[in-house]
Amino acid sequence: MCHRLLALLLPALLLSATPVYAGSEEKTVTLPIPPASLEEWYKPANKRQVWLHTMFRLRRSMQAVTQYSALEDRELLTKWAGKLVKDYNSIGDMVPEWRDELETEWAERLLAAAEALDKPVIERALFRLGKSCTGCHREYRAITAALYRTPDFSVVTVEDQETLEDMSYEDTMEGLSISLNRIVIALADQDIKAAKSARQKLVSRLDNLAGSCASCHKDEASREQILGNTNKGKLEKLGTLLEAGDIKESRHAVGDIAVSICARCHGTHRTLSDLREFIVKSE
Numbered sequence: 001m002c003h004r005l006l007a008l009l010l011p012a013l014l015l016s017a018t019p020v021y022a023g024s025e026e027k028t029v030t031l032p033i034p035p036a037s038l039e040e041w042y043k044p045a046n047k048r049q050v051w052l053h054t055m056f057r058l059r060r061s062m063q064a065v066t067q068y069s070a071l072e073d074r075e076l077l078t079k080w081a082g083k084l085v086k087d088y089n090s091i092g093d094m095v096p097e098w099r100d101e102l103e104t105e106w107a108e109r110l111l112a113a114a115e116a117l118d119k120p121v122i123e124r125a126l127f128r129l130g131k132s133c134t135g136c137h138r139e140y141r142a143i144t145a146a147l148y149r150t151p152d153f154s155v156v157t158v159e160d161q162e163t164l165e166d167m168s169y170e171d172t173m174e175g176l177s178i179s180l181n182r183i184v185i186a187l188a189d190q191d192i193k194a195a196k197s198a199r200q201k202l203v204s205r206l207d208n209l210a211g212s213c214a215s216c217h218k219d220e221a222s223r224e225q226i227l228g229n230t231n232k233g234k235l236e237k238l239g240t241l242l243e244a245g246d247i248k249e250s251r252h253a254v255g256d257i258a259v260s261i262c263a264r265c266h267g268t269h270r271t272l273s274d275l276r277e278f279i280v281k282s283e
């Protein structure tokens with residue numbers, strides 16, 4: 001609550017990382033946090049992603065206005081200019097803190113120019129509106145998506161199929177990392193027995209993890225991409241190579257697993273999750 005209040009009082013509250021490893025020429029990035037009222041237009045506060053859908057419509061309307069202006073189709077031009085201006089003005093209704101930044105006069109001028117099929121004015125109006133789109137996007141688009149549209153793994157649990165205990169994602173990841181590295185260490189030290197038992201542990205930990213995908217993914221396709229038969233086959237292959245005592249090939253197989261299971265999932269989930277957590281904690 002407290003951070004929301006702060007963001008409301010200081011819409012351009014600057015967020016920056018406190019450098020822990022401060023060098024003499026430390027570079028930092030600052031990102032303004034969007035006004036708190038924006039949250040209302042996103043799930044779960046809203047039933048739909050209202051803000052995002054307004055944005056998609058804006059882009060479509062801009063395109064339609066450009067198109068029908070070129071074709072000099074006055075009827076469709078005024079229709080789409082009307083839609084564009086309605087959605088554009090709704091930005092200020094949804095987030096009053098942003099009202100003053102909008103080019104509302106140019107929006108009105110666009111409507112009049114569309115009626116009159118005055119192409120030079122239409123062009124100038126589109127240019128001014130377009131500049132206000134990119135101006136806001138440059139500052140707020142990425143951070144908004146990170147805040148309101150990234151998965152929150154802190155609320156997802158992973159059930160251990162043996163003990164039936166619920167574990168946090170963080171603890172699960174630590175376990176996975178330990179198992180994977182134990183295999184690599186054992187292979188480096190030519191300890192096949194230790195590598196085999198660590199592989200088994202890794203397989204069961206990944207099975208546990210697979211049970212958690214459904215908390216967010218309604219279909220199985222997403223889970224299958226990372227924890228489906230293809231990658232299960234790679235874990236099996238590692239087992240076979242270890243049985244055969246082939247250390248060199250086993251090392252390649254572990255590397256392959258780390259990329260196609262761990263790194264691929266991290267690419268879509270972890271970076272965004274880290275960023276989101278960082279923002280929420282800094283707010």
Ligand code: HEC
Pocket residue numbers: 051052055056058059062088091098101129130132133134136137140141142144145148149
């Ligand atoms: C005052 C701020 C603001 C203004 C003005 C604004 N936008 Fe946006 N727009 C945003 C924010 C914030 C996002 C990020 C939303 C998200 O990712 O959930 C966004 C995202 C978008 C997206 C989605 C991008 C994507 O592919 O995911 C489109 C399209 C878009 N805006 C179009 C427009 C157009 C066209 C205009 C001007 C006519 C405009 N916006 C004006 C704030 C603004």
Ligand code: HEC
Pocket residue numbers: 150151152153156209210212213214215216217221222223224225226227265268269
């Ligand atoms: C906290 C919610 C959450 C959990 C848990 C989760 N995901 Fe995702 N995942 C997402 C979101 C959000 C996206 C972004 C794309 C989207 O909207 O589908 C995504 C995207 C993906 C994608 C990219 C392509 C696609 O199919 O959409 C894959 C693959 C994927 N997830 C696999 C997994 C696997 C495997 C697990 C379980 C080990 C998992 N996810 C667990 C939220 C989650």
Ligand code: HEC
Pocket residue numbers: 153154169170173174176177178180209226258261262263265266269270273274
């Ligand atoms: C859902 C797909 C997914 C898969 C598959 C996955 N991870 Fe992760 N991993 C995540 C997410 C999400 C986070 C961030 C979780 C958090 O901090 O709450 C994470 C974080 C981590 C972390 C950092 C933990 C910390 O304390 O910051 C490590 C280490 C890690 N994963 C190792 C692995 C290894 C090793 C594998 C493969 C054997 C793996 N992960 C497979 C999603 C995945």
